[in-house]
Amino acid sequence: MYSEQNVDIIPEKWYNIVPDLPEPLPPPRDHDPENSSIDLLNRILPKEVLRQEFTSSRYEPIPQEVIEQYMQIGRPTPLIRAKNLERFLKFNGKIFFKYEGATVTGSHKINTALPQAYYAANEGVQEVVTETGAGQWGTATALAATLNGIKSTVFMVKVSYEQKPLRKKIMNLYGAQVYASPSNMTDYGKKILAKDPEHPGTLGIAISEAVQYSLDHDMRYLLGSVENCVITHQTVIGQETVKQLEAIGEKADTLIGCVGGGSNFSGFTFPFIKTDVEMIATAASEVPKFSKGKYAYDMIDTAGILPELKMFSLGADFVPKSIYAGGLRYHGAAPALSLLIRKGRIKTDEVGESQSLEAFKIFSRTQGIVPAPESSHAIATAINYCRNPENQGKTVVINVSGHGLLDLSFVRD
Amino acid sequence: MPYPDRETFQSFLDDLLGMRFDYLEIGIPTEKPYYDGPVIRRTHRKAMEGFSFQYLKEVVHISRSRGKKNYALVYYNHFHEDVDGFLDKIMDSGLEGAIVPDLLTDYYDEREYLSEEFRKRNISLIPFFTSSTPDKVITEMLGLTDGWIYHGLQPSTGIRVPVSIDKMVSRIKSLCGNREIIFGFGINSAETISELKRYGADGIAVGSSLVPYMESNDHEGFSREVRMLQDGVYD
Numbered sequence: 001m002y003s004e005q006n007v008d009i010i011p012e013k014w015y016n017i018v019p020d021l022p023e024p025l026p027p028p029r030d031h032d033p034e035n036s037s038i039d040l041l042n043r044i045l046p047k048e049v050l051r052q053e054f055t056s057s058r059y060e061p062i063p064q065e066v067i068e069q070y071m072q073i074g075r076p077t078p079l080i081r082a083k084n085l086e087r088f089l090k091f092n093g094k095i096f097f098k099y100e101g102a103t104v105t106g107s108h109k110i111n112t113a114l115p116q117a118y119y120a121a122n123e124g125v126q127e128v129v130t131e132t133g134a135g136q137w138g139t140a141t142a143l144a145a146t147l148n149g150i151k152s153t154v155f156m157v158k159v160s161y162e163q164k165p166l167r168k169k170i171m172n173l174y175g176a177q178v179y180a181s182p183s184n185m186t187d188y189g190k191k192i193l194a195k196d197p198e199h200p201g202t203l204g205i206a207i208s209e210a211v212q213y214s215l216d217h218d219m220r221y222l223l224g225s226v227e228n229c230v231i232t233h234q235t236v237i238g239q240e241t242v243k244q245l246e247a248i249g250e251k252a253d254t255l256i257g258c259v260g261g262g263s264n265f266s267g268f269t270f271p272f273i274k275t276d277v278e279m280i281a282t283a284a285s286e287v288p289k290f291s292k293g294k295y296a297y298d299m300i301d302t303a304g305i306l307p308e309l310k311m312f313s314l315g316a317d318f319v320p321k322s323i324y325a326g327g328l329r330y331h332g333a334a335p336a337l338s339l340l341i342r343k344g345r346i347k348t349d350e351v352g353e354s355q356s357l358e359a360f361k362i363f364s365r366t367q368g369i370v371p372a373p374e375s376s377h378a379i380a381t382a383i384n385y386c387r388n389p390e391n392q393g394k395t396v397v398i399n400v401s402g403h404g405l406l407d408l409s410f411v412r413d
Numbered sequence: 414m415p416y417p418d419r420e421t422f423q424s425f426l427d428d429l430l431g432m433r434f435d436y437l438e439i440g441i442p443t444e445k446p447y448y449d450g451p452v453i454r455r456t457h458r459k460a461m462e463g464f465s466f467q468y469l470k471e472v473v474h475i476s477r478s479r480g481k482k483n484y485a486l487v488y489y490n491h492f493h494e495d496v497d498g499f500l501d502k503i504m505d506s507g508l509e510g511a512i513v514p515d516l517l518t519d520y521y522d523e524r525e526y527l528s529e530e531f532r533k534r535n536i537s538l539i540p541f542f543t544s545s546t547p548d549k550v551i552t553e554m555l556g557l558t559d560g561w562i563y564h565g566l567q568p569s570t571g572i573r574v575p576v577s578i579d580k581m582v583s584r585i586k587s588l589c590g591n592r593e594i595i596f597g598f599g600i601n602s603a604e605t606i607s608e609l610k611r612y613g614a615d616g617i618a619v620g621s622s623l624v625p626y627m628e629s630n631d632h633e634g635f636s637r638e639v640r641m642l643q644d645g646v647y648d
Contacts, residue, residue, distance in 0.1 A: 018545055019547050023550065024545050034451060036569070038450075039573070048575070051577065056543075056544035206495075403600050
């Protein structure tokens with residue numbers, strides 16, 4: 001995975017889908033009529049990240065330093081034909097998977113953490129702050145910060161903090177300060193703890209704490225998903241996939257990925273938007289944002305510090321069942337992705353935990369790669385898809401957004 | 414309009430009409446000015462108290478008599494339930510046309526219908542674009558309208574996030590050909606105006622940066638601010 005032979009597969013530009021959408025992307029809105037949360041972003045985000053969030057440019061050049069960092073963390077990631085899975089399913093088409101678990105932090109999250117930390121460091125920021133649910137985003141932020149010579153603080157949803165001590169250890173190893181959220185480090189966390197000292201935390205609360213902490217200490221906040229610039233950065237996944245398929249003379253019929261906030265799915269599929277490829281986004285049945293969510297303006301964070309976005313959402317105060325796939329517990333989905341689902345360009349599926357666990361086992365036993373519980377949802381959709389006789393002979397590409405080696409307690413002994 | 418009250422508004426309008434500009438953008442106050450920042454949102458709430466179509470007509474009449482062209486800025490959420498009645502009043506008031514900033518984002522499917530209603534009345538629907546407006550939508554709207562174009566520099570009025578002005582202007586110009594393009598939203602410095610002009614902007618629209626002078630009844634400051642901005646336009 002550290003081979004430099006394939007480096008020309010890494011794109012030189014990120015792709016911003018906004019100019020190519022079928023309708024205008026609904027802009028962010030202020031939650032509080034007296035203040036501008038959009039203006040407040042100037043104090044929350046690195047300037048270049050904020051510029052990219054609202055740009056009209058279809059392509060953004062990737063700084064050479066970031067390309068080098070991409071190579072150091074394992075890009076390009078492999079596109080692998082899942083022949084054993086094909087045989088297991090008696091599928092006479094082809095199944096490929098793009099394996100984002102091959103990055104050093106084990107998921108796609110590093111693709112956007114690196115440029116965001118790079119821009120922050122370039123602007124003289126000393127420390128960055130973020131939240132993490134399952135731990136992948138916090139891990140990526142911690143590494144990206146240290147690679148760019150700055151410090152990091154991570155607010156980790158308390159239930160994950162307690163269930164996944166190894167994730168905290170990795171973040172600490174990369175030099176991050178990690179707090180269980182809700183915490184006593186912010187006024188918002190204190191308020192929640194005062195009401196319920198045993199509150200298990202949610203991603204919405206952790207986001208609120210991280211944003212407030214960055215404002216209180218004049219740090220900068222890194223965005224893990226949902227926002228458009230994050231998706232733009234994640235298009236390295238899809239752009240590499242396009243080149244890798246071309247190189248072996250294959251053409252995808254169907255792309256499948258899982259959706260938490262929507263960044264791995266969107267980054268994987270958006271570079272294919274001008275083709276007629278079928279796209280299927282899989283959410284968790286326990287977080288049924290596509291079937292039961294509303295397409296409307298909603299808050300990104302529980303505290304309402306950040307601007308509202310128009311998206312499929314179950315409501316910012318939605319508290320999901322404690323499923324293992326922490327990365328899929330978020331209440332909303334990225335606006336551009338939501339718009340394309342709304343327009344029918346992207347299809348959706350929802351998969352329950354037991355089905356995703358079955359897919360997790362099948363994929364581990366056939367391909368040897370232990371997928372992340374989140375990615376297992378996409379694999380479950382792919383398995384159902386390939387078992388449908390109508391889809392025989394097709395070429396299916398799954399985005400396996402991360403590995404599950406730190407999530408093995410997903411499997412009961 | 415009228416903000417903060419008719420009397421103050423009128424006195425600042427008199428100041429303004431003596432200065433050099435071509436188009437007067439008159440905000441019709443509404444309850445949900447989603448794409449305005451906190452400053453203009455504040456003016457909407459207050460101005461609703463003093464607004465009437467009769468008063469609008471008087472203001473447009475005065476402004477026209479001084480050689481200015483007049484356009485309304487009005488949210489579709491304010492009149493979508495009575496498009497006929499509202500557009501008849503706009504036509505009757507003597508306005509040349511209107512900018513409808515939420516049409517494409519919140520009422521996309523009504524764009525053709527609304528363009529037709531404007532055309533029937535011989536008033537201009539000024540297309541409102543931002544960085545988030547897709548190329549295809551821009552091209553289509555150009556076909557549905559024939560006036561100048563309003564391009565938002567920022568996601569809402571009165572705020573400033575970093576923008577690559579060169580890329581933004583060259584993109585919209587490449588899509589809009591020879592149509593006149595006016596930039597607004599968040600413009601409050603002569604430097605930004607010079608930069609916009611350098612890359613090919615045909616005009617600029619300002620609002621939020623003038624509001625504080627009206628609130629403190631500071632005519633001198635108001636005129637100084639306008640002149641400062643004009644330094645960018647006519648340098």
